[in-house]
Amino acid sequence: MVANVVDAVAPESAARSFARLADRWIYVFMAGLFVVTTLVGFIPDSIGLLAAVRAGERPPLPPIYHAHAVLMGSWLLLLLTQSTLVATGRTALHRQLGLAGMVLAPAVVAAMIGMVATSWSAIAAIPPGAMPADALQSRKAFVANLTLEQFRTVLFFAIFVGWALSVRKNDPQTHKRLLILATVLPLPAAIDRVSWLYSSLPASPTSAEAYSLLWLLPVLIYDLARRGRVHRAYLIGIAANLPFVVASQLLWGSPWWMENAPKLLGVKGW
Numbered sequence: 001m002v003a004n005v006v007d008a009v010a011p012e013s014a015a016r017s018f019a020r021l022a023d024r025w026i027y028v029f030m031a032g033l034f035v036v037t038t039l040v041g042f043i044p045d046s047i048g049l050l051a052a053v054r055a056g057e058r059p060p061l062p063p064i065y066h067a068h069a070v071l072m073g074s075w076l077l078l079l080l081t082q083s084t085l086v087a088t089g090r091t092a093l094h095r096q097l098g099l100a101g102m103v104l105a106p107a108v109v110a111a112m113i114g115m116v117a118t119s120w121s122a123i124a125a126i127p128p129g130a131m132p133a134d135a136l137q138s139r140k141a142f143v144a145n146l147t148l149e150q151f152r153t154v155l156f157f158a159i160f161v162g163w164a165l166s167v168r169k170n171d172p173q174t175h176k177r178l179l180i181l182a183t184v185l186p187l188p189a190a191i192d193r194v195s196w197l198y199s200s201l202p203a204s205p206t207s208a209e210a211y212s213l214l215w216l217l218p219v220l221i222y223d224l225a226r227r228g229r230v231h232r233a234y235l236i237g238i239a240a241n242l243p244f245v246v247a248s249q250l251l252w253g254s255p256w257w258m259e260n261a262p263k264l265l266g267v268k269g270w
Contacts, residue, residue, distance in 0.1 A: 145253060
């Protein structure tokens with residue numbers, strides 16, 4: 001009988017230990033996943049770009065590209081550091097370092113907007129006849145279409161981070177989930193550069209939208225397993241994004257969007 005009790009208690013104890021481990025490290029895992037994904041996606045792409053610049057095959061990258069890389073990289077490292085500090089019990093240092101996020105977040109948003117503006121300006125500045133008409137049209141279409149996803153990313157990154165900072169003292173559970181939601185939004189830019197993963201671009205944004213949800217899946221499963229339900233921050237975040245996802249699917253490549261996107265953004269010479 002004693003042996004039966006021990007056999008029953010052992011799996012239960014192991015399950016509790018794993019649950020405590022997940023409670024402590026799930027957000028460190030997510031931040032690490034985001035960092036690794038970014039490195040896997042962007043390192044080969046960056047090496048190729050820099051090699052093309054050195055070979056004279058393309059002009060030097062605009063300064064905003066470097067600024068965006070530094071700022072987004074800093075944001076990811078800050079998320080990883082902050083989640084590790086909480087997991088290891090150093091909450092005082094976590095709170096002190098959180099002040100850096102208040103400065104860094106607006107800079108990241110500004111860099112995102114700068115990247116979009118630079119892409120449009122670069123296309124508008126191409127002189128007539130500098131490249132085949134079909135290639136130019138394809139590039140214009142891709143920039144216009146991608147702006148749909150970039151607009152959603154910038155908007156909700158700003159909203160989720162702002163919300164997260166506003167509840168950091170009185171609602172830490174919502175705070176950390178909102179930071180995960182914010183950070184997963186720009187991640188498809190790295191995921192779509194992983195050559196062995198399927199990408200629906202440039203034909204449609206479906207893969208980018210699906211990968212955002214897929215990369216969010218670990219914390220959704222964690223909530224279901226530990227809380228029995230998905231936290232309201234995730235539900236609100238996904239629901240808020242949904243109309244923009246539908247709009248992106250409908251507008252992507254449509255004649256109306258191709259004609260009106262430059263007008264809506266005030267781009268001349270398109």
